[in-house]
Amino acid sequence: MSNKKPTYKDVWTTLRAVDTSSIQYKKQSLDYIGWADAWATLMDNYPQAVYVFEEPTFYGEEGKKTCEVTCSVYIGDLQRTMSLPVMTSSLPMKSILNPTSRDISDAQARCLVKAI
Numbered sequence: 001m002s003n004k005k006p007t008y009k010d011v012w013t014t015l016r017a018v019d020t021s022s023i024q025y026k027k028q029s030l031d032y033i034g035w036a037d038a039w040a041t042l043m044d045n046y047p048q049a050v051y052v053f054e055e056p057t058f059y060g061e062e063g064k065k066t067c068e069v070t071c072s073v074y075i076g077d078l079q080r081t082m083s084l085p086v087m088t089s090s091l092p093m094k095s096i097l098n099p100t101s102r103d104i105s106d107a108q109a110r111c112l113v114k115a116i
Contacts (some may be wrong), residue, residue: 005048005076014045015116028091035109039116042073049075051115053108056086066095067104071111084111 006014024038033041042049054070066087074078086099086107096103 006078011059011075011078015042016051018045027089033113034115038080038113042116043059044074049073051112053111063098065098066100067107067109068103069111071115073112073115079086080115082111082115084114 013090018041020033020037020041023033023041024031025034026032051071051073057068057070058065059068060066068083069086070081070083071093072081086094087093087095087101089106098106
């Protein structure tokens with residue numbers, strides 16, 4: 001990799017060209033990539049990348065709260081931010097009422113992959 005700063009187009013072109021068939025999983029009818037594999041792929045191409053999670057956002061009233069997580073991925077001066085509701089992993093995927101810390105952690109991992 002050269003010392004020139006990557007552009008958004010460079011990152012898109014590089015990551016879009018990665019063959020992910022060997023790291024894809026299938027759950028029900030969905031294909032996905034686990035967060036550790038997604039992160040390893042990003043590190044293979046952009047080892048300077050970092051990610052940051054914002055504080056989860058809660059919606060609703062006490063006893064009936066849902067939650068949304070947000071993750072930003074930085075590669076040098078480039079930033080991509082994505083949000084994702086904390087939701088069930090089975091179809092149909094629905095928001096989880098009063099999510100646990102595990103539910104939130106799982107959603108953050110999914111959001112990281114989404115941002116990558």
